[in-house]
Amino acid sequence: MPANKKASQHYKPDPRFKIAHREALIGVALAIFNFIWWYGFAYGLGSRPPEEYTYILGLPDWFFYSCVIGFILMSALVIVITKFVLKEVPLDADPYADLYNEAKEESPKL
Protein backbone atom coordinates (compact mmCIF):
# COMPACT_ATOMS: atom_id res chain seq x y z
CA MET A 1 0.00 0.00 0.00
CA PRO A 2 1.82 3.09 -1.19
CA ALA A 3 0.38 5.82 1.00
CA ASN A 4 3.06 8.43 1.29
CA LYS A 5 2.18 11.97 2.22
CA LYS A 6 2.42 13.43 -1.24
CA ALA A 7 -0.03 11.02 -2.82
CA SER A 8 -2.57 11.50 -0.08
CA GLN A 9 -2.91 15.16 -1.00
CA HIS A 10 -4.26 14.13 -4.39
CA TYR A 11 -6.57 11.52 -2.98
CA LYS A 12 -10.22 12.48 -2.80
CA PRO A 13 -12.57 9.93 -1.31
CA ASP A 14 -15.73 8.92 -3.13
CA PRO A 15 -18.29 11.65 -2.32
CA ARG A 16 -20.93 8.96 -1.81
CA PHE A 17 -19.06 7.92 1.32
CA LYS A 18 -19.90 11.19 3.00
CA ILE A 19 -23.57 10.30 2.73
CA ALA A 20 -22.84 6.76 3.85
CA HIS A 21 -20.93 7.94 6.92
CA ARG A 22 -23.73 10.26 7.93
CA GLU A 23 -26.29 7.48 7.60
CA ALA A 24 -24.19 5.09 9.67
CA LEU A 25 -24.09 7.70 12.43
CA ILE A 26 -27.87 7.99 12.20
CA GLY A 27 -28.01 4.23 12.77
CA VAL A 28 -25.90 4.57 15.90
CA ALA A 29 -28.01 7.46 17.17
CA LEU A 30 -31.23 5.52 16.57
CA ALA A 31 -29.87 2.51 18.47
CA ILE A 32 -28.79 4.65 21.43
CA PHE A 33 -32.16 6.38 21.56
CA ASN A 34 -33.89 2.99 21.28
CA PHE A 35 -31.85 1.60 24.17
CA ILE A 36 -32.52 4.57 26.46
CA TRP A 37 -36.25 4.42 25.78
CA TRP A 38 -36.36 0.67 26.27
CA TYR A 39 -34.23 0.69 29.43
CA GLY A 40 -35.79 3.82 30.97
CA PHE A 41 -39.38 2.63 30.88
CA ALA A 42 -38.62 -1.01 31.63
CA TYR A 43 -36.55 -0.44 34.73
CA GLY A 44 -37.83 3.03 35.64
CA LEU A 45 -41.48 1.96 35.86
CA GLY A 46 -40.92 -1.78 36.23
CA SER A 47 -38.89 -1.55 39.42
CA ARG A 48 -41.95 -0.61 41.46
CA PRO A 49 -43.66 -3.46 43.32
CA PRO A 50 -46.13 -5.22 40.99
CA GLU A 51 -49.13 -4.09 43.09
CA GLU A 52 -48.47 -0.53 41.98
CA TYR A 53 -48.45 -1.29 38.25
CA THR A 54 -51.25 0.11 36.19
CA TYR A 55 -52.44 -1.73 33.09
CA ILE A 56 -52.85 -0.35 29.59
CA LEU A 57 -54.77 -2.54 27.13
CA GLY A 58 -54.33 -5.20 29.78
CA LEU A 59 -50.53 -5.02 29.69
CA PRO A 60 -48.35 -3.81 32.58
CA ASP A 61 -47.50 -0.12 32.09
CA TRP A 62 -43.70 -0.51 32.05
CA PHE A 63 -43.98 -3.15 29.35
CA PHE A 64 -46.52 -1.22 27.33
CA TYR A 65 -44.34 1.90 27.16
CA SER A 66 -40.99 0.15 26.84
CA CYS A 67 -41.81 -2.56 24.34
CA VAL A 68 -45.12 -1.76 22.62
CA ILE A 69 -44.85 2.03 22.33
CA GLY A 70 -41.08 1.71 21.97
CA PHE A 71 -41.50 -0.56 18.98
CA ILE A 72 -44.15 1.61 17.36
CA LEU A 73 -42.05 4.71 17.94
CA MET A 74 -38.92 3.15 16.45
CA SER A 75 -40.87 2.02 13.40
CA ALA A 76 -42.24 5.55 12.95
CA LEU A 77 -38.77 7.07 13.33
CA VAL A 78 -37.32 4.68 10.78
CA ILE A 79 -40.11 5.54 8.33
CA VAL A 80 -39.59 9.28 8.76
CA ILE A 81 -35.81 9.00 8.48
CA THR A 82 -35.85 6.84 5.37
CA LYS A 83 -38.36 9.16 3.76
CA PHE A 84 -36.79 12.51 4.56
CA VAL A 85 -33.18 12.02 5.59
CA LEU A 86 -31.61 9.09 3.77
CA LYS A 87 -30.37 9.85 0.27
CA GLU A 88 -30.55 7.69 -2.77
CA VAL A 89 -27.20 7.09 -4.39
CA PRO A 90 -26.19 4.84 -7.29
CA LEU A 91 -24.40 1.77 -5.98
CA ASP A 92 -22.60 0.20 -8.91
CA ALA A 93 -21.86 2.70 -11.62
CA ASP A 94 -18.84 4.72 -10.69
CA PRO A 95 -20.03 8.26 -11.30
CA TYR A 96 -16.95 9.75 -9.70
CA ALA A 97 -14.43 7.28 -11.05
CA ASP A 98 -11.82 9.81 -12.09
CA LEU A 99 -11.73 11.27 -8.60
CA TYR A 100 -10.23 8.19 -7.08
CA ASN A 101 -8.41 6.54 -9.89
CA GLU A 102 -5.34 6.47 -7.73
CA ALA A 103 -7.06 4.69 -4.91
CA LYS A 104 -8.28 2.08 -7.33
CA GLU A 105 -4.83 0.75 -7.97
CA GLU A 106 -4.72 -0.47 -4.42
CA SER A 107 -7.81 -2.58 -4.49
CA PRO A 108 -6.75 -6.02 -5.66
CA LYS A 109 -8.76 -7.72 -8.37
CA LEU A 110 -10.68 -10.70 -7.13
Added chain:
Amino acid sequence: MNIQVIIPLLIFLIAIFAIGFIASKQMSSGGGFLQEYFLGGRELGGFVLAMTMVATYGSASSFLGGPGTAYTVGFGWILLAMTQVVTGYFVLLILGKKFAILARKYNAVTMIDFLKARYNSPAVAILSAIAIIIFLFSAMTAQWVGGGRLIESLTGLQYTTALFIFAISVLVYVVIGGFRAVALTDAVQGAIMVVGTLILLIGVIIAGGGVPAIMQDLLNENPRLVTPFGADGSLSAAYVSSFWILVGVGVVGLPQMAVRAMSYKSSRAMHRALVIGTIVTGFIMLNMHLIGVFARPVMPGIDVGDKVIPLIALEVLPPWLAGIVLAAPMAAIMSTVDSLLLLVSSAIVKDVYLNFIKPEATEKRVKQISFGVTGILGIIVFLLALQPPDLLIFLNLFAFGGLEAAFIWPIVLGLYWKYGNKHGAILSMITGMASYIAIHFYNAEYGNLLGVHTVTIPVVLSLLAYIIGSLAIQRKAFRF
Protein backbone atom coordinates in the same frame (compact mmCIF):
# COMPACT_ATOMS: atom_id res chain seq x y z
CA MET B 1 -51.35 -36.92 14.87
CA ASN B 2 -54.28 -35.37 13.11
CA ILE B 3 -54.26 -35.58 9.33
CA GLN B 4 -55.78 -32.09 9.20
CA VAL B 5 -52.62 -30.71 10.77
CA ILE B 6 -50.35 -32.51 8.34
CA ILE B 7 -52.06 -31.34 5.15
CA PRO B 8 -51.26 -27.61 5.55
CA LEU B 9 -47.67 -28.52 6.44
CA LEU B 10 -47.43 -30.64 3.34
CA ILE B 11 -48.83 -27.86 1.18
CA PHE B 12 -46.26 -25.53 2.71
CA LEU B 13 -43.39 -27.86 1.82
CA ILE B 14 -44.63 -28.28 -1.73
CA ALA B 15 -45.03 -24.52 -2.15
CA ILE B 16 -41.47 -23.89 -0.95
CA PHE B 17 -40.26 -26.55 -3.31
CA ALA B 18 -42.05 -24.93 -6.25
CA ILE B 19 -40.71 -21.46 -5.47
CA GLY B 20 -37.17 -22.76 -5.27
CA PHE B 21 -37.61 -24.47 -8.59
CA ILE B 22 -39.00 -21.36 -10.28
CA ALA B 23 -36.15 -19.29 -8.86
CA SER B 24 -33.61 -21.69 -10.30
CA LYS B 25 -35.15 -21.19 -13.75
CA GLN B 26 -34.72 -17.46 -13.33
CA MET B 27 -30.98 -17.67 -12.87
CA SER B 28 -29.73 -15.36 -15.55
CA SER B 29 -26.51 -15.87 -17.40
CA GLY B 30 -25.36 -12.26 -17.15
CA GLY B 31 -23.02 -11.15 -14.40
CA GLY B 32 -21.25 -14.43 -13.96
CA PHE B 33 -22.27 -17.63 -12.26
CA LEU B 34 -20.71 -16.93 -8.84
CA GLN B 35 -22.49 -13.61 -8.38
CA GLU B 36 -25.70 -15.21 -9.48
CA TYR B 37 -25.46 -18.38 -7.39
CA PHE B 38 -24.11 -16.93 -4.15
CA LEU B 39 -25.54 -13.43 -4.29
CA GLY B 40 -28.61 -13.56 -6.52
CA GLY B 41 -26.91 -11.23 -9.01
CA ARG B 42 -27.22 -8.37 -6.46
CA GLU B 43 -30.80 -7.88 -7.54
CA LEU B 44 -32.84 -8.15 -4.35
CA GLY B 45 -35.69 -5.70 -3.94
CA GLY B 46 -36.70 -4.12 -0.64
CA PHE B 47 -39.35 -6.60 0.45
CA VAL B 48 -37.32 -9.72 -0.29
CA LEU B 49 -34.21 -8.19 1.28
CA ALA B 50 -36.07 -7.34 4.51
CA MET B 51 -37.71 -10.74 4.69
CA THR B 52 -34.58 -12.72 4.01
CA MET B 53 -32.76 -10.80 6.74
CA VAL B 54 -35.52 -11.33 9.28
CA ALA B 55 -36.03 -14.96 8.34
CA THR B 56 -32.35 -15.86 8.27
CA TYR B 57 -31.93 -14.31 11.64
CA GLY B 58 -35.11 -15.65 13.25
CA SER B 59 -34.28 -19.29 13.83
CA ALA B 60 -35.51 -22.17 15.91
CA SER B 61 -34.41 -20.31 19.02
CA SER B 62 -36.73 -17.38 18.43
CA PHE B 63 -39.66 -19.57 17.46
CA LEU B 64 -39.52 -22.47 19.87
CA GLY B 65 -36.88 -21.78 22.51
CA GLY B 66 -37.70 -18.09 23.05
CA PRO B 67 -41.45 -18.43 23.66
CA GLY B 68 -40.74 -21.52 25.77
CA THR B 69 -38.49 -19.47 28.03
CA ALA B 70 -41.03 -16.63 28.12
CA TYR B 71 -43.56 -19.22 29.33
CA THR B 72 -41.35 -19.98 32.33
CA VAL B 73 -39.86 -16.55 33.02
CA GLY B 74 -42.69 -14.16 32.17
CA PHE B 75 -42.62 -10.60 30.82
CA GLY B 76 -38.91 -10.15 31.60
CA TRP B 77 -38.13 -12.45 28.70
CA ILE B 78 -40.30 -10.51 26.25
CA LEU B 79 -38.39 -7.42 27.29
CA LEU B 80 -35.19 -9.28 26.47
CA ALA B 81 -36.52 -10.50 23.12
CA MET B 82 -37.53 -6.99 22.10
CA THR B 83 -33.86 -6.00 22.01
CA GLN B 84 -33.96 -7.59 18.57
CA VAL B 85 -36.00 -4.77 17.04
CA VAL B 86 -32.72 -2.90 16.63
CA THR B 87 -31.42 -5.48 14.12
CA GLY B 88 -34.19 -4.42 11.72
CA TYR B 89 -32.56 -1.07 11.03
CA PHE B 90 -29.09 -1.29 12.57
CA VAL B 91 -27.47 -3.89 10.30
CA LEU B 92 -28.52 -2.14 7.10
CA LEU B 93 -27.77 1.37 8.33
CA ILE B 94 -24.35 0.51 9.74
CA LEU B 95 -23.04 -1.61 6.89
CA GLY B 96 -25.13 0.61 4.73
CA LYS B 97 -24.33 2.08 1.38
CA LYS B 98 -20.60 2.06 1.93
CA PHE B 99 -20.52 -1.72 2.23
CA ALA B 100 -22.70 -2.13 -0.85
CA ILE B 101 -20.58 0.28 -2.88
CA LEU B 102 -17.26 -1.24 -1.81
CA ALA B 103 -18.51 -4.79 -2.33
CA ARG B 104 -19.33 -3.87 -5.92
CA LYS B 105 -16.05 -2.07 -6.40
CA TYR B 106 -14.05 -5.03 -5.09
CA ASN B 107 -16.35 -7.39 -6.95
CA ALA B 108 -16.90 -9.19 -3.63
CA VAL B 109 -19.31 -12.12 -3.59
CA THR B 110 -18.78 -13.14 0.02
CA MET B 111 -18.04 -11.27 3.22
CA ILE B 112 -14.57 -12.78 3.11
CA ASP B 113 -13.94 -11.31 -0.35
CA PHE B 114 -14.59 -7.94 1.18
CA LEU B 115 -12.25 -8.56 4.13
CA LYS B 116 -9.56 -9.88 1.81
CA ALA B 117 -9.70 -6.82 -0.39
CA ARG B 118 -9.95 -4.35 2.46
CA TYR B 119 -7.04 -5.79 4.39
CA ASN B 120 -5.12 -7.00 1.35
CA SER B 121 -4.26 -10.12 3.29
CA PRO B 122 -4.68 -13.82 2.51
CA ALA B 123 -4.20 -14.55 6.22
CA VAL B 124 -7.34 -12.62 7.10
CA ALA B 125 -9.23 -14.50 4.40
CA ILE B 126 -8.14 -17.96 5.43
CA LEU B 127 -8.71 -17.29 9.13
CA SER B 128 -12.24 -16.03 8.43
CA ALA B 129 -12.99 -18.94 6.12
CA ILE B 130 -11.96 -21.44 8.78
CA ALA B 131 -14.05 -19.70 11.45
CA ILE B 132 -17.11 -19.57 9.19
CA ILE B 133 -16.83 -23.15 7.97
CA ILE B 134 -16.32 -24.66 11.43
CA PHE B 135 -18.80 -22.63 13.44
CA LEU B 136 -21.60 -22.09 10.97
CA PHE B 137 -21.41 -25.71 9.89
CA SER B 138 -22.01 -26.72 13.50
CA ALA B 139 -24.79 -24.18 13.91
CA MET B 140 -26.43 -25.43 10.75
CA THR B 141 -26.36 -29.05 11.88
CA ALA B 142 -27.91 -28.10 15.21
CA GLN B 143 -30.73 -26.38 13.33
CA TRP B 144 -31.28 -29.45 11.16
CA VAL B 145 -31.71 -31.52 14.29
CA GLY B 146 -34.29 -28.95 15.40
CA GLY B 147 -36.10 -29.21 12.05
CA GLY B 148 -36.16 -32.99 12.20
CA ARG B 149 -37.42 -32.99 15.79
CA LEU B 150 -40.18 -30.52 14.92
CA ILE B 151 -41.46 -32.67 12.05
CA GLU B 152 -41.17 -35.70 14.30
CA SER B 153 -43.30 -34.13 17.03
CA LEU B 154 -45.88 -32.72 14.61
CA THR B 155 -46.41 -35.75 12.44
CA GLY B 156 -45.46 -38.66 14.68
CA LEU B 157 -43.02 -39.90 12.03
CA GLN B 158 -39.73 -41.44 13.14
CA TYR B 159 -36.88 -38.97 13.64
CA THR B 160 -34.86 -40.41 10.75
CA THR B 161 -37.78 -40.15 8.33
CA ALA B 162 -38.63 -36.68 9.56
CA LEU B 163 -35.06 -35.53 9.14
CA PHE B 164 -34.96 -37.02 5.66
CA ILE B 165 -38.07 -35.09 4.60
CA PHE B 166 -36.60 -31.92 6.04
CA ALA B 167 -33.22 -32.47 4.36
CA ILE B 168 -34.67 -33.16 0.94
CA SER B 169 -36.97 -30.14 1.05
CA VAL B 170 -34.14 -27.78 1.89
CA LEU B 171 -31.41 -29.34 -0.21
CA VAL B 172 -33.20 -29.44 -3.51
CA TYR B 173 -34.01 -25.77 -3.73
CA VAL B 174 -30.73 -24.55 -2.29
CA VAL B 175 -28.61 -26.67 -4.60
CA ILE B 176 -30.46 -25.86 -7.79
CA GLY B 177 -31.60 -22.32 -7.00
CA GLY B 178 -28.73 -20.77 -5.04
CA PHE B 179 -29.11 -17.45 -3.27
CA ARG B 180 -32.10 -16.30 -5.29
CA ALA B 181 -34.08 -19.38 -4.28
CA VAL B 182 -32.99 -18.95 -0.68
CA ALA B 183 -34.06 -15.30 -0.60
CA LEU B 184 -37.39 -15.91 -2.33
CA THR B 185 -38.33 -18.85 -0.11
CA ASP B 186 -37.22 -16.77 2.89
CA ALA B 187 -39.69 -14.09 1.83
CA VAL B 188 -42.53 -16.60 1.77
CA GLN B 189 -41.37 -18.16 5.02
CA GLY B 190 -41.15 -14.72 6.63
CA ALA B 191 -44.71 -13.94 5.55
CA ILE B 192 -45.85 -17.24 7.06
CA MET B 193 -44.17 -16.31 10.33
CA VAL B 194 -45.99 -12.96 10.45
CA VAL B 195 -49.41 -14.45 9.73
CA GLY B 196 -48.85 -17.55 11.86
CA THR B 197 -47.81 -15.68 14.99
CA LEU B 198 -50.68 -13.24 14.66
CA ILE B 199 -53.29 -16.00 14.36
CA LEU B 200 -51.84 -17.87 17.30
CA LEU B 201 -51.67 -14.76 19.50
CA ILE B 202 -55.33 -14.01 18.84
CA GLY B 203 -56.21 -17.65 19.51
CA VAL B 204 -54.40 -17.65 22.85
CA ILE B 205 -55.96 -14.37 23.98
CA ILE B 206 -59.45 -15.68 23.18
CA ALA B 207 -58.75 -18.96 24.95
CA GLY B 208 -57.47 -17.10 28.00
CA GLY B 209 -60.59 -14.91 28.21
CA GLY B 210 -58.94 -11.64 27.17
CA VAL B 211 -55.71 -9.94 28.16
CA PRO B 212 -56.91 -8.56 31.56
CA ALA B 213 -58.09 -12.01 32.63
CA ILE B 214 -54.79 -13.60 31.60
CA MET B 215 -52.91 -10.90 33.49
CA GLN B 216 -54.99 -11.55 36.60
CA ASP B 217 -54.20 -15.26 36.38
CA LEU B 218 -50.49 -14.50 36.09
CA LEU B 219 -50.64 -12.14 39.08
CA ASN B 220 -52.46 -14.75 41.14
CA GLU B 221 -49.87 -17.36 40.32
CA ASN B 222 -46.74 -15.27 40.81
CA PRO B 223 -46.67 -11.44 40.59
CA ARG B 224 -43.04 -11.56 39.50
CA LEU B 225 -44.16 -12.96 36.13
CA VAL B 226 -45.30 -9.47 35.15
CA THR B 227 -42.13 -7.69 36.34
CA PRO B 228 -38.98 -7.22 34.23
CA PHE B 229 -37.01 -9.39 36.64
CA GLY B 230 -38.26 -12.90 35.85
CA ALA B 231 -40.30 -15.43 37.80
CA ASP B 232 -37.59 -15.94 40.41
CA GLY B 233 -36.36 -12.33 40.34
CA SER B 234 -32.99 -13.37 38.90
CA LEU B 235 -33.03 -11.46 35.58
CA SER B 236 -30.82 -8.46 36.31
CA ALA B 237 -30.97 -5.25 34.29
CA ALA B 238 -27.30 -5.68 33.34
CA TYR B 239 -27.84 -9.23 32.07
CA VAL B 240 -30.91 -8.38 30.00
CA SER B 241 -29.22 -5.25 28.64
CA SER B 242 -26.21 -7.26 27.50
CA PHE B 243 -28.53 -8.98 25.00
CA TRP B 244 -28.42 -5.71 23.12
CA ILE B 245 -25.03 -6.93 21.99
CA LEU B 246 -25.76 -10.61 21.44
CA VAL B 247 -29.05 -10.37 19.55
CA GLY B 248 -29.08 -6.63 18.78
CA VAL B 249 -26.18 -4.58 17.49
CA GLY B 250 -23.69 -7.49 17.45
CA VAL B 251 -25.67 -9.12 14.64
CA VAL B 252 -23.76 -6.77 12.29
CA GLY B 253 -20.83 -9.16 12.72
CA LEU B 254 -22.65 -12.27 11.51
CA PRO B 255 -21.50 -13.33 8.02
CA GLN B 256 -24.98 -14.50 7.00
CA MET B 257 -26.29 -10.97 7.66
CA ALA B 258 -23.33 -9.17 6.10
CA VAL B 259 -23.67 -11.08 2.83
CA ARG B 260 -27.29 -9.90 2.57
CA ALA B 261 -26.14 -6.31 2.99
CA MET B 262 -24.27 -6.63 -0.31
CA SER B 263 -27.07 -8.31 -2.24
CA TYR B 264 -29.56 -5.52 -2.79
CA LYS B 265 -30.34 -3.87 -6.07
CA SER B 266 -30.41 -0.18 -5.24
CA SER B 267 -30.45 2.25 -2.36
CA ARG B 268 -34.20 2.49 -2.79
CA ALA B 269 -34.45 -1.24 -2.05
CA MET B 270 -32.33 -0.76 1.04
CA HIS B 271 -34.59 2.04 2.29
CA ARG B 272 -37.69 -0.08 1.88
CA ALA B 273 -35.98 -2.97 3.62
CA LEU B 274 -35.14 -0.76 6.60
CA VAL B 275 -38.79 0.02 7.19
CA ILE B 276 -40.16 -3.45 6.47
CA GLY B 277 -37.39 -5.19 8.41
CA THR B 278 -37.89 -3.11 11.55
CA ILE B 279 -41.66 -3.55 11.57
CA VAL B 280 -41.60 -7.27 10.78
CA THR B 281 -38.88 -8.11 13.31
CA GLY B 282 -40.64 -6.24 16.10
CA PHE B 283 -44.04 -7.65 15.19
CA ILE B 284 -42.88 -11.27 15.10
CA MET B 285 -40.81 -11.04 18.29
CA LEU B 286 -43.55 -9.27 20.25
CA ASN B 287 -46.27 -11.69 19.13
CA MET B 288 -44.21 -14.81 19.56
CA HIS B 289 -43.08 -14.08 23.08
CA LEU B 290 -46.46 -12.73 24.21
CA ILE B 291 -47.87 -16.07 23.07
CA GLY B 292 -45.33 -17.80 25.31
CA VAL B 293 -46.34 -15.82 28.40
CA PHE B 294 -50.09 -15.89 27.70
CA ALA B 295 -49.94 -19.65 27.18
CA ARG B 296 -49.06 -20.12 30.84
CA PRO B 297 -52.50 -19.65 32.38
CA VAL B 298 -54.21 -21.25 29.37
CA MET B 299 -52.14 -24.42 29.51
CA PRO B 300 -50.23 -24.73 32.76
CA GLY B 301 -47.62 -27.36 33.50
CA ILE B 302 -45.66 -27.70 30.22
CA ASP B 303 -42.15 -28.85 31.20
CA VAL B 304 -40.27 -28.74 27.91
CA GLY B 305 -39.95 -25.16 26.67
CA ASP B 306 -39.69 -26.10 22.99
CA LYS B 307 -43.09 -27.78 23.12
CA VAL B 308 -45.03 -24.73 24.32
CA ILE B 309 -45.77 -23.38 20.83
CA PRO B 310 -46.77 -26.71 19.22
CA LEU B 311 -48.93 -27.71 22.20
CA ILE B 312 -50.67 -24.36 22.59
CA ALA B 313 -51.39 -24.19 18.84
CA LEU B 314 -53.04 -27.60 18.92
CA GLU B 315 -54.95 -26.64 22.08
CA VAL B 316 -56.47 -23.30 21.06
CA LEU B 317 -56.84 -23.56 17.27
CA PRO B 318 -58.84 -25.85 15.01
CA PRO B 319 -56.50 -28.53 13.57
CA TRP B 320 -56.24 -27.15 10.02
CA LEU B 321 -55.39 -23.69 11.37
CA ALA B 322 -52.87 -25.18 13.79
CA GLY B 323 -51.23 -26.79 10.79
CA ILE B 324 -50.85 -23.42 9.08
CA VAL B 325 -49.55 -21.80 12.25
CA LEU B 326 -47.07 -24.60 12.90
CA ALA B 327 -45.62 -24.07 9.45
CA ALA B 328 -44.19 -20.87 10.98
CA PRO B 329 -41.51 -22.42 13.23
CA MET B 330 -40.77 -24.83 10.40
CA ALA B 331 -40.35 -21.85 8.08
CA ALA B 332 -38.08 -20.19 10.63
CA ILE B 333 -35.79 -23.20 10.82
CA MET B 334 -35.72 -23.78 7.07
CA SER B 335 -34.96 -20.17 6.26
CA THR B 336 -32.02 -20.15 8.66
CA VAL B 337 -30.66 -23.47 7.51
CA ASP B 338 -30.81 -22.67 3.80
CA SER B 339 -28.86 -19.44 4.28
CA LEU B 340 -26.19 -21.12 6.38
CA LEU B 341 -25.84 -23.97 3.90
CA LEU B 342 -25.24 -21.59 1.04
CA LEU B 343 -22.88 -19.46 3.11
CA VAL B 344 -20.69 -22.37 4.14
CA SER B 345 -20.71 -23.57 0.56
CA SER B 346 -19.61 -20.13 -0.67
CA ALA B 347 -16.80 -20.09 1.89
CA ILE B 348 -15.53 -23.39 0.55
CA VAL B 349 -15.97 -22.70 -3.17
CA LYS B 350 -15.11 -19.02 -3.39
CA ASP B 351 -12.89 -18.35 -0.41
CA VAL B 352 -10.91 -21.57 -0.26
CA TYR B 353 -11.09 -23.30 -3.65
CA LEU B 354 -10.95 -20.28 -5.93
CA ASN B 355 -8.66 -18.18 -3.75
CA PHE B 356 -6.11 -20.75 -2.77
CA ILE B 357 -6.47 -23.96 -4.71
CA LYS B 358 -7.44 -23.22 -8.26
CA PRO B 359 -7.86 -19.54 -9.10
CA GLU B 360 -7.92 -20.21 -12.85
CA ALA B 361 -10.87 -22.62 -12.81
CA THR B 362 -13.25 -22.25 -15.75
CA GLU B 363 -16.82 -21.07 -15.38
CA LYS B 364 -18.12 -24.53 -16.12
CA ARG B 365 -15.86 -26.08 -13.52
CA VAL B 366 -16.91 -23.49 -10.92
CA LYS B 367 -20.51 -24.35 -11.64
CA GLN B 368 -19.97 -28.06 -11.12
CA ILE B 369 -17.98 -27.43 -7.95
CA SER B 370 -20.65 -25.10 -6.54
CA PHE B 371 -23.53 -27.52 -7.08
CA GLY B 372 -21.35 -30.37 -5.90
CA VAL B 373 -20.09 -28.74 -2.71
CA THR B 374 -23.54 -27.52 -1.72
CA GLY B 375 -25.05 -30.94 -2.31
CA ILE B 376 -22.30 -32.84 -0.52
CA LEU B 377 -22.39 -30.45 2.42
CA GLY B 378 -26.10 -31.08 2.73
CA ILE B 379 -25.60 -34.83 2.73
CA ILE B 380 -22.85 -34.61 5.37
CA VAL B 381 -25.06 -32.42 7.55
CA PHE B 382 -27.89 -34.91 7.17
CA LEU B 383 -25.67 -37.82 8.21
CA LEU B 384 -24.27 -35.89 11.17
CA ALA B 385 -27.73 -34.79 12.28
CA LEU B 386 -28.82 -38.43 12.51
CA GLN B 387 -26.63 -38.71 15.58
CA PRO B 388 -24.93 -35.40 16.30
CA PRO B 389 -21.38 -35.84 17.65
CA ASP B 390 -20.56 -34.09 20.93
CA LEU B 391 -17.90 -31.94 19.30
CA LEU B 392 -20.50 -30.44 17.01
CA ILE B 393 -22.90 -29.59 19.82
CA PHE B 394 -19.94 -28.06 21.58
CA LEU B 395 -18.90 -25.89 18.62
CA ASN B 396 -22.46 -24.75 18.11
CA LEU B 397 -22.32 -23.05 21.51
CA PHE B 398 -19.82 -20.56 20.14
CA ALA B 399 -21.32 -20.10 16.69
CA PHE B 400 -23.20 -16.85 17.09
CA GLY B 401 -21.59 -15.00 19.97
CA GLY B 402 -18.13 -16.19 18.95
CA LEU B 403 -18.52 -15.12 15.32
CA GLU B 404 -19.89 -11.76 16.40
CA ALA B 405 -16.90 -11.16 18.67
CA ALA B 406 -14.55 -12.23 15.88
CA PHE B 407 -16.02 -10.29 12.96
CA ILE B 408 -17.78 -7.21 14.26
CA TRP B 409 -14.74 -4.91 14.38
CA PRO B 410 -12.91 -6.16 11.28
CA ILE B 411 -16.12 -5.43 9.34
CA VAL B 412 -17.36 -2.24 10.96
CA LEU B 413 -14.04 -0.54 11.61
CA GLY B 414 -12.73 -1.90 8.34
CA LEU B 415 -15.47 0.13 6.70
CA TYR B 416 -15.19 3.33 8.68
CA TRP B 417 -11.73 3.62 10.19
CA LYS B 418 -8.96 4.27 7.71
CA TYR B 419 -6.20 3.22 10.08
CA GLY B 420 -7.63 -0.25 10.51
CA ASN B 421 -5.24 -2.81 9.00
CA LYS B 422 -4.63 -6.53 8.74
CA HIS B 423 -2.66 -6.73 11.97
CA GLY B 424 -5.57 -5.25 13.87
CA ALA B 425 -8.05 -7.50 12.07
CA ILE B 426 -6.16 -10.71 12.75
CA LEU B 427 -5.50 -9.82 16.37
CA SER B 428 -9.15 -8.84 16.81
CA MET B 429 -10.50 -12.09 15.33
CA ILE B 430 -8.23 -14.26 17.43
CA THR B 431 -8.87 -12.27 20.60
CA GLY B 432 -12.62 -12.26 20.06
CA MET B 433 -12.90 -15.97 19.44
CA ALA B 434 -10.42 -17.10 22.11
CA SER B 435 -11.79 -14.84 24.83
CA TYR B 436 -15.33 -15.92 23.98
CA ILE B 437 -14.45 -19.56 24.51
CA ALA B 438 -12.48 -18.77 27.70
CA ILE B 439 -15.24 -16.66 29.21
CA HIS B 440 -17.82 -19.26 28.25
CA PHE B 441 -16.03 -21.78 30.46
CA TYR B 442 -15.52 -19.25 33.23
CA ASN B 443 -19.23 -18.37 33.23
CA ALA B 444 -20.31 -22.01 33.18
CA GLU B 445 -18.15 -22.64 36.22
CA TYR B 446 -18.52 -19.51 38.36
CA GLY B 447 -21.61 -17.69 37.07
CA ASN B 448 -21.67 -14.74 34.68
CA LEU B 449 -18.60 -12.53 34.92
CA LEU B 450 -19.75 -8.98 35.82
CA GLY B 451 -23.33 -10.26 35.55
CA VAL B 452 -23.52 -9.91 31.76
CA HIS B 453 -23.89 -12.36 28.87
CA THR B 454 -20.72 -14.12 27.66
CA VAL B 455 -20.56 -12.09 24.44
CA THR B 456 -20.11 -8.69 26.13
CA ILE B 457 -16.51 -8.83 27.33
CA PRO B 458 -15.06 -10.47 24.18
CA VAL B 459 -16.64 -7.74 22.03
CA VAL B 460 -14.87 -5.09 24.12
CA LEU B 461 -11.59 -7.02 24.11
CA SER B 462 -11.66 -7.54 20.36
CA LEU B 463 -12.25 -3.80 19.90
CA LEU B 464 -9.13 -3.05 21.94
CA ALA B 465 -7.19 -5.70 20.04
CA TYR B 466 -8.23 -4.19 16.72
CA ILE B 467 -7.19 -0.68 17.69
CA ILE B 468 -3.92 -1.70 19.29
CA GLY B 469 -2.98 -4.06 16.47
CA SER B 470 -3.77 -1.45 13.82
CA LEU B 471 -1.90 1.42 15.43
CA ALA B 472 1.04 -0.46 16.86
CA ILE B 473 2.14 -2.11 13.64
CA GLN B 474 2.35 -0.29 10.31
CA ARG B 475 0.23 2.77 10.95
CA LYS B 476 -1.00 3.83 7.54
CA ALA B 477 -4.21 5.33 6.23
CA PHE B 478 -6.20 3.10 3.88
CA ARG B 479 -7.87 4.56 0.82
CA PHE B 480 -11.25 3.10 0.14
